[in-house]
Amino acid sequence: MVPMAPFLFVSDLHGKRSRYSTLFRIIEEERPRAVLFGGDLLPNFGDGESFLKYLFGRIEALRWRMDEPPDFVMIMGNDDPRMFEDRFLEADARGIIKYAAMKKVEVDDIVISGYPFVPPSPFLLKDWEIYDVSTYTDPGSVPPEEGQFTVEVDRRGLRFRTIQGDLETLTSDQDVSRMIMLFHAPPYNTNLDVADIRGMRFDHAPLDHHVGSIAIRRFIERRSPGITLHGHIHESARLTGSWSQYIGGTRCMTAAHDGSELALVRFDTDSVHGATRELITC
Numbered sequence: 682m683v684p685m686a687p688f689l690f691v692s693d694l695h696g697k698r699s700r701y702s703t704l705f706r707i708i709e710e711e712r713p714r715a716v717l718f719g720g721d722l723l724p725n726f727g728d729g730e731s732f733l734k735y736l737f738g739r740i741e742a743l744r745w746r747m748d749e750p751p752d753f754v755m756i757m758g759n760d761d762p763r764m765f766e767d768r769f770l771e772a773d774a775r776g777i778i779k780y781a782a783m784k785k786v787e788v789d790d791i792v793i794s795g796y797p798f799v800p801p802s803p804f805l806l807k808d809w810e811i812y813d814v815s816t817y818t819d820p821g822s823v824p825p826e827e828g829q830f831t832v833e834v835d836r837r838g839l840r841f842r843t844i845q846g847d848l849e850t851l852t853s854d855q856d857v858s859r860m861i862m863l864f865h866a867p868p869y870n871t872n873l874d875v876a877d878i879r880g881m882r883f884d885h886a887p888l889d890h891h892v893g894s895i896a897i898r899r900f901i902e903r904r905s906p907g908i909t910l911h912g913h914i915h916e917s918a919r920l921t922g923s924w925s926q927y928i929g930g931t932r933c934m935t936a937a938h939d940g941s942e943l944a945l946v947r948f949d950t951d952s953v954h955g956a957t958r959e960l961i962t963c
Contacts (some may be wrong), residue, residue, distance in 0.1 A: 686947035686957075687714035691715040692865070692912030692936040695760065696724025696732050699963035700943045704822055705739055706818050707945065707961070710855035713751050715788040718953040719912040719936060720758025720797055722808075725763065741777050752788045758865040758912060763808035764831035781863055783819040783851065787898075791950055792860045794851060798844055799866040799913055805829045811866070814845045814896050821883035845896035861950070867911040868898035872923040873935040877916045901928045908953055910946070915939035917925045924958045932956065 689708070695702045708716060722910070723729045750759040755769060755778050766782075767779040773780035775805045779788075781795025800813040803821050807828030818824050824835040832926045844866075866872035874893025881888045892914060901909060907929055914941045924946070938944035943963055948956035 684852075686711075686949050688948050688950065689713045689715070689719045689934050690719065690910050690912060690934065690948065691943065692719030692787070693721040693758070693909075693938065694917060694943075695721055696727060696729075697780065697963070700722070701739065703943045703961055703963045705743055706947070708743065709747065710748070710890075712747070714795075715752040715754055717793070717861070717863055717910060718753070718755040718856075719910055720756050720913060721760045721856070722755065722757065723761045725760060729765050730768070732764060733772075735770075735774045737777050741872055742773075747788065752786075754781050754786055754793055754863065755779070755793070756782045756797040756865060757809060758861055759799045759802065759804065759806065759809045761809070761963075762806070763833040766832075769931060782920075785860075787808065788948075793863055794857070794860055795863040796844075796848065796851065797865050798847065800844065800892075800896075801825055802892070804901075805951060806831075808832065811839060811841045811847070813894050814843055814899075817839055819889060820886040821888060841886040843896065845899070845962050848896060848900045852900075852904065857904050859907045860909065862901075862906045862909045864894075864897060864909060866897055866913050867893040867917070867935060867937075868901055868909070868928065868933060869893040869895045870898065871928070872921040872926045873911050873912055873917050873933060873937075874914050874918075875917045875920045876914055877920060881927060898928070901931050901933065905929055908948070908950065911935045912937040918944075918958075925956065934958070 754865040769780045800824040826839040876892045879890040941959040
C-alpha cells in the first residue's frame with residue numbers, strides 16, 4: 682500500500698486521457714488535500730477546447746462525489762496555447778480549479794506561487810517563453826519575439842522581459858521559505874534539466890545539454906523557497922537517474938516523464954524528505 686500524502690504533483694500530461702483517468706482514480710482512493718499540475722496539460726495535437734471541457738467536467742464531477750474534495754492548482758506550460766487561458770480563468774472563477782499562473786493561491790495555510798514561463802527553446806510556439814537573465818539565446822533556439830503566438834503580444838516588449846525580472850516582481854520581498862513554487866521550467870545545471878542532446882552541435886557550436894533556467898536556479902539559491910516543483914524536460918529523470926535534487930535546503934522535484942506511465946509525486950510539506958515519485962501504468 683502506497684502511503685497517502687496531502688499533496689500530489691503531476692506535470693506534462695499532454696492531454697493523455699489515460700493518464701488523467703488514472704490520476705482521478707488515485708485521487709478518489711487517496712483523498713489528498715491538493716493536486717498540483719505543472720503545465721503542458723493539453724494535447725499537442727487536437728481540439729484543446731473539447732479537451733478542457735472533458736478535464737474540467739471530470740474535476741467538477743469528482744468534486745461533487747467527494748465529501749472533502751482536494752484543491753486543483755494549475756499552471757499552463759510552453760506547449761499549452763495561451764488562447765485557452767481564458768478557460769482556466771473561467772474554471773478558477775467557478776471554483777473548479779485554482780489557476781496559479783503569475784500569482785499566489787492558498788491551500789489551507791500553504792501559499793503556492795505559480796510560474797509558467799520557460800527560457801527560449803528551438804520550438805516556434807512562444808506563448809510561454811521569455812528570455813532568462815538577458816537577451817542571450819542558446820545556439821539552435823528561436824528568440825521569443827521571432828516565434829509564433831496564439832494571443833496578441835508586444836513583440837518589441839519581449840526583448841525587455843526576463844524570467845529573472847518576473848520572479849523578482851512575483852515574490853518581491855516576501856518570505857518564501859514555506860512557500861511551494863510551482864514552475865514549468867526546471868533550474869539550470871541540475872538533475873532535472875538534462876535534454877537528450879549531449880554531444881550535438883548547431884552550426885559547429887556545441888549545445889549545452891542542461892536546458893533549464895539560470896534565473897530559476899539563482900532564485901532558489903538566493904531565496905531558499907520551501908519546495909519547488911518542475912516539469913518541461915521529459916527525459917531528464919531517465920537520463921540522470923534522479924527526479925529530485927536539493928539546492929541548499931530547497932528540495933526541487935520534477936514530474937516530467939518520457940514514458941507512457943503517469944509520473945506521480947507525493948509529498949508532505951511537513952516532511953518533504955519523505956517525498957516519493959511513482960510511475961503508474963495507465
